[in-house]
Amino acid sequence: MQKLTVNLWMQGTAEEAGEFYARALPEAKTEVESRYPTEGLLEFQEPFAGKALTVSLWVRGTKITLINAGQEFMPNPAISIIVVFNAGQRESLDATWAALLEGGTALMPLDTYPFSARYGWVNDKYGVSWQLMESDEPVEPRASVFPALMFGGAAQNRAVEAIEYYSQVLGAKLDSAFPYGEPTEAATAEALMYAQFTLGEDCVAAMDSAVPQDFTFNPGVSLEWPCDGQAEIDRVWEALSAVPEAEACGWLTDKFGVSWQIVPSNMGELMERPGAFEHMLKMKKLVINDF
Template sequence: MQTITPNLWFNGDAAEAAEFYADAFPHGRVVSTVHYPTENLPDFQKEMAGKPLAVDVDLGGLVITLINAGPEFPINPAISFMLNFDPLVEDDARGSLDRLWAALSAGGQELMALGEYPFSARYGWVQDRYGVNWQLMMTNPGGEQRPFVIPSLMFCGAAQNRAAEAREFYTSVFPSSRTGTVAEYPEQTGPASAGAVMFSDFMLENQWFAAMDSGAEQDFSFTEGVSLAVACEDQAEIDRLWEALSSVPEAEQCGWCKDRFGVSWQIVPANMADLMQRPDAYQKMLAMTKIEIDGF
C-alpha cells in the first residue's frame, strides 16, 4: 500500500491534466475524483462549488494527487519525477521513453535535451504544459531495480547543499527506510560544494525517493506547489510526524506543514476520505492546523 502520495497544485485544470497523464503514460489511469462541497464554502472558494477538488492518477505504480485550486502555488523544478525505463522490464524501453517524451514536451519546455549523458544512454528533463517536471531516463540494467516513477528533490536556493542532511533526517523519521545510491560532487560545481550530493536515492515507508544538490544557481526552492501527503494509521502517528516535520508555524493549516528544508507535507489520517463524508467535515477541516481525528 502506498503511504506517501505526491500532491501537485493546479490552477483550475487538474481534471484536464489528469486525463492528459492517463493518456500519455503507458499504464496511466485516473483512479478517483473528489469534488468540492456544493455549499458553505468560504468566500475565496465559492466559485469552486461542485467542481473537482482532487484527482488521483496512477502513473504506472505510483499514485499522484492533482489538487484543483487557484494560482497561489505554481509548480517549479525543485521537485520533479524521475521516470525509469528499464530494458530488462520492457522490450521497447527506448521507444516508450521517446513516445512519452514527445507527449510531455508538447507545449512544454525542455530543461535538459533528450540525448546521451555519462550517467545514461538516453536521458532528458522536461517541464510539461502544466509546469510539472519529469526526468526520463534509460536505466542501467545491471544495477538494482528501481520503480518506474520516483519523486526527486533538488536542494537549491535556501536549501542548497542540504540534500545529505535531509536524507539522514527523513530516513530517521520514517520507519521502513534505507539509503540506496549516493554520489558526491568531487569538487565545487556552481553552488554545490565538494562533497555535496550529486545524486542519491533512499526509501521511506518502502517507497523510493531521490535527492540532489543543484550544480547550478537557481532562483527557486521548495513550495506548496508539490507536497507529500502521508497517510497515518491513527492520531498518535499524526502527532509524531507533525512534531518531527513541522518547522514553520505560519505554514500549518488543514493538515499541511513545512519542514526545516522548506518541503511541504500533508499529515493526514489514512481514512481521510471517510472522515470527509461526515456532516460539515470540510468546514471542520478548514478550521484545523494539525488534523485532529476526533474533531470530525
C-alpha cells in the first residue's frame, strides 16, 4: 500500500497539468481532489477561491499530487520521477517521451546507455523532471513509478548520509547502492552513482550529481508522509525539521534541503471539519486537535 506521495507545486496550472499528464503518461488518470474554500483565505490565496487546491494523478496506480498554488516555487530536477518500462513496452516509452518533451527540454537524450537499452531524462513544460527507463528484468506496475533524489549544489555528496538518516527517522531500508568508486568531477569516490531504498513499501532512488549543479531541493517538489496519531507527527517533525522559517501548514525542510509534508493519516477527514482550512493556515506543525 502506498504511503509516500510526491507532491508537485503547480503555478496555477494544476488542473491543466493533470489533464496533460493523464494523456502523456502510461495508464494514467486524474481528478480534482480538493478545492480552496471561498472564504478564510490569506490575501495571496484569494485569487484561488473556489478553484482546485489539489489534483490527484495516478500513474499505474501510484498517486502523485499536484498542488495548485502561486509563483513562489517551481519544480526542478533535484527530485525527478522515474517511470520504468518493461522490455516489450518500448513503443509506450517512446510515446511517453514524445509527449513529455513537447514544450520541454531533454536533460539526457533518449538513447542507449550502459545501464539501460532505452533511457531518457526530460524536463517537461511545467518544470517537472521525468526519467524514462527500459528494464531487462520484469517490473510490476506498482514498483515502476517512484521519485529520485539527486544530491547536488549545497547537498552534494550527501546521499549516503541522507539514506542513513531516513533509516533512523522513517525506517528506510537500503536495497542497493553503487558508489562512483573514484572521484568524478563533483562526486567523491564514496558518493553514490545510484541507490534504491524503500520507505514502507515505496521505492525511492537517490544519487549524487556527477557534475556541479546550481540548484538543489526546494518546495517545488515535496514528499508527503502520513503519520498515525499526534505522537508520531511530533516525533517525525522534531527529527526532520531543520529550517524553522520554512515550517508552515505541515511543511518542513530537512537538513538536506528536502521539503516534506508531515500530515495525519486521516488528513482528508480532518479537512472536512468546519473551518479546517483556516485552522490549518495558523499552524506550523499540524496538531490534530486544532482542526
